[in-house]
Amino acid sequence: MAELEYQCCYCEEGIAKGDIGAVRIVISGLWAQADGSTQEVYAHSECAADKFGRALSSSVPFDIQAFAPD
Numbered sequence: 001m002a003e004l005e006y007q008c009c010y011c012e013e014g015i016a017k018g019d020i021g022a023v024r025i026v027i028s029g030l031w032a033q034a035d036g037s038t039q040e041v042y043a044h045s046e047c048a049a050d051k052f053g054r055a056l057s058s059s060v061p062f063d064i065q066a067f068a069p070d
């Protein structure tokens with residue numbers, strides 16, 4: 001079995017390269033210095049749209065399609 005390169009932070013399944021809209025979510029402290037700690041997580045495009053996008057306030061636009069390369 002091939003080793004998973006990226007695991008979705010929502011469903012824990014591997015993310016295939018065919019999911020061209022998959023995203024990397026980088027979290028860092030708002031007031032942190034440049035060398036402050038960051039955390040990266042990864043998500044399927046569908047999971048990001050459903051779990052992340054829908055959790056945002058309705059006043060915050062989020063379009064998962066924007067992250068797919070042209």
Ligand SMILES: [Zn+2]
Pocket residue numbers: 008009010011012013043044047
């Ligand atoms: Zn997922």
